[in-house]
Amino acid sequence: xxxxxxxxxxxxxxxxxxxxxxxxxxxxxxxxxxxxxxxxxxxxxxxxxxxxxxxxxxxxxxxxxxxxxxxxxxxxxxxxxxxxxxxxxxxxxxxxxxxxxxxxxxxxxxxxxxxxxxxxxxxxxxxxxxxxxxxxxxxxxxxxxxxxxxxxxxxxxxxxxxxxxxxxxxxxxxxxxxxxxxxxxxxxxxxxxxxxxxxxxxxxxxxxxxxxxxxxxxxxxxxxxxxxxxxxxxxxxxxxxxxxxxxxxxxxxxxxxxxxxxxxxxxxxxxxxxxxxxxxxxxxxxxxxxxxxxxxxxxxxxxxxxxxxxxxxxxxxxxxxxxxxxxxxxxxxxxxxxxxxxxxxxxxxxxxxxxxxxxxxxxxxx
Amino acid sequence: xxxxxxxxxxxxxxxxxxxxxxxxxxxxxxxxxxxxxxxxxxxxxxxxxxxxxxxxxxxxxxxxxxxxxxxxxxxxxxxxxxxxxxxxxxxxxxxxxxxxxxxxxxxxxxxxxxxxxxxxxxxxxxxxxxxxxxxxxxxxxxxxxxxxxxxxxxxxxxxxxxxxxxxxxxxxxxxxxxxxxxxxxxxxxxxxxxxxxxxxxxxxxxxxxxxxxxxxxxxxxxxxxxxxxxxxxxxxxxxxxxxxxxxxxxxxxxxxxxxxxxxxxxxxxxxxxxxxxxxxxxxxxxxxxxxxxxxxxxxxxxxxxxxxxxxxxxxxxxxxxxxxxx
Numbered sequence: 001x002x003x004x005x006x007x008x009x010x011x012x013x014x015x016x017x018x019x020x021x022x023x024x025x026x027x028x029x030x031x032x033x034x035x036x037x038x039x040x041x042x043x044x045x046x047x048x049x050x051x052x053x054x055x056x057x058x059x060x061x062x063x064x065x066x067x068x069x070x071x072x073x074x075x076x077x078x079x080x081x082x083x084x085x086x087x088x089x090x091x092x093x094x095x096x097x098x099x100x101x102x103x104x105x106x107x108x109x110x111x112x113x114x115x116x117x118x119x120x121x122x123x124x125x126x127x128x129x130x131x132x133x134x135x136x137x138x139x140x141x142x143x144x145x146x147x148x149x150x151x152x153x154x155x156x157x158x159x160x161x162x163x164x165x166x167x168x169x170x171x172x173x174x175x176x177x178x179x180x181x182x183x184x185x186x187x188x189x190x191x192x193x194x195x196x197x198x199x200x201x202x203x204x205x206x207x208x209x210x211x212x213x214x215x216x217x218x219x220x221x222x223x224x225x226x227x228x229x230x231x232x233x234x235x236x237x238x239x240x241x242x243x244x245x246x247x248x249x250x251x252x253x254x255x256x257x258x259x260x261x262x263x264x265x266x267x268x269x270x271x272x273x274x275x276x277x278x279x280x281x282x283x284x285x286x287x288x289x290x291x292x293x294x295x296x297x298x299x300x301x302x303x304x305x306x307x308x309x310x311x312x313x314x315x316x317x318x319x320x321x322x323x324x325x326x327x328x329x330x331x332x333x334x335x336x337x338x339x340x341x342x343x344x345x346x347x348x349x350x351x352x353x354x355x356x357x358x359x360x361x362x363x364x365x366x
Numbered sequence: 367x368x369x370x371x372x373x374x375x376x377x378x379x380x381x382x383x384x385x386x387x388x389x390x391x392x393x394x395x396x397x398x399x400x401x402x403x404x405x406x407x408x409x410x411x412x413x414x415x416x417x418x419x420x421x422x423x424x425x426x427x428x429x430x431x432x433x434x435x436x437x438x439x440x441x442x443x444x445x446x447x448x449x450x451x452x453x454x455x456x457x458x459x460x461x462x463x464x465x466x467x468x469x470x471x472x473x474x475x476x477x478x479x480x481x482x483x484x485x486x487x488x489x490x491x492x493x494x495x496x497x498x499x500x501x502x503x504x505x506x507x508x509x510x511x512x513x514x515x516x517x518x519x520x521x522x523x524x525x526x527x528x529x530x531x532x533x534x535x536x537x538x539x540x541x542x543x544x545x546x547x548x549x550x551x552x553x554x555x556x557x558x559x560x561x562x563x564x565x566x567x568x569x570x571x572x573x574x575x576x577x578x579x580x581x582x583x584x585x586x587x588x589x590x591x592x593x594x595x596x597x598x599x600x601x602x603x604x605x606x607x608x609x610x611x612x613x614x615x616x617x618x619x620x621x622x623x624x625x626x627x628x629x630x631x632x633x634x635x636x637x638x639x640x641x642x643x644x645x646x647x648x649x650x651x652x653x654x655x656x657x658x659x660x661x662x663x664x665x666x667x668x669x670x671x672x673x674x675x676x677x678x679x680x681x682x683x684x685x686x687x688x689x690x691x692x
Contacts, residue, residue, distance in 0.1 A: 051585060053585075073587045073588070075587075078587075081585060082582070082585045086581045088582055089440060089578055090577075091577075091627070092633045093632075101574070101578060101586065104571070104575055104588075105587045110636055111574060111636065
């Protein structure tokens, strides 16, 4: 098998002390790989080592079947570009000037840009939508714009691989999505290989072909997103004690409120999530039901409710479940009903609401 | 463009104005070959012209050295004087001067430059060592100033033990002065500075990349280690050349790059390098003009004048510094 990047038993770290040992990566050309892991787990260190900015403390890395130590810096600069967290020092330079520095490996001894260089620079700026701010001072634009200018700079270096260290951290949600779409576009159009670190697990799950999980000592796991983004695994990797990772939508939920529930939430079909989160914010413990296990409300309820009364999916609600629900409701003073009307398979929830009214609970709608 | 014009204006002013005033028409006359007056010709040809040439060349060299050092340390208040490099060069030059004079060996331009270069590199290495130890740019400057003081103290010590005749010579020079330049001096410095200038100019592309930060420069394919060595050597040569002929001159190296930057509105090395050189020339010619004429026939030390005009610039830079970094 031909891999674009291959590492064998690589150890990386600063100075003498390795941070991560025995890294074995096999990355194919045109793949997007994402590094995840807690703060200080060595994501930047690994990226810097791949970029040849740090000397590996053991093992070998091959880029395009060549030993990285034997690739000249100049040759490497035409293959690999970086967007790191180090701030670029730019005094009195326009955004266009910054982007143009990406052409460095291609220009002559005085670094003057040819017509072709200008064309590449313009295209890169248009691709990441910074063409309109090309004449602005780089020091006087927003962090989000700056990040996109840096991407344009990396793109116009015409690399085969881009390394990015937390590239989306300063971007708002619109630009986060746009930023990653641009990487995908480059992946498809130019067969660009991408290795980046991301803190946004939901985005990592969606954009990556493969995920590398670092835990600060070694590579904990490498796999496809569906293998990595499991509730138990992420909780373990990040050592989460408060709150929970929700594998269904890749979001995190805050910690559930403990205690005996005095509120019953009737929900289902996605209408309950808002109520659950508001109760959590007000520190009120609650019970919720009756919810099918494949309902979109289910993962949030499971994360936040002290108890969830569930029913088997694609089946009518069994009588025992209904009985449990009634029994649980007897202990509550308040019932919040999130539903406005009930469909055929929600008849039991409708009955539950009737029961609540009959037993004189305070009924609130959401 | 303005800078080139400035160079010409000050060139003429410096020729004309002096303890003996010379009319503009006479200057033209001398250059076009009509002998106006033998004394006037002598004054211009043997005293003023070599001096002006020296001011022009050394001023430019100082500014360029300052620019290189500022780029190297990513520090806007670096310069050959504040980092103690000038003083280090001065110390070794003083040593060599006394040593040679004691043995009545003629002091040549070349030996002076070599001595100054040795001193400059010595201080530079000390500063580099300190920069590895201390964090923050103000600390770096403080250690540079300390190094400068030590070197000056040693120089004073040497002067105390030297013969009277040497002292007069040395004393004048150690404060910094452009007086007493000969054509031999000018030729020597012209060669050295011209070669160094071309070398610096050839580095303008990697220097630009280096300015962005080492991480990015490395990714762009710059050989950082080699570039750093080149920057140190070249800036040391430039500062050494200045010290060898004119003694330590303060604040030209720090102030000029900032003034020039503001003036041309860019930091691209390919423009900054020649502009800095010209800017340094103009700045020094202006200061030398004042030094010679303000209390004529007594001459002020050139550093007195450069400090008066240079220090406000440095303070302005400090005030305008964005928060962080210091």
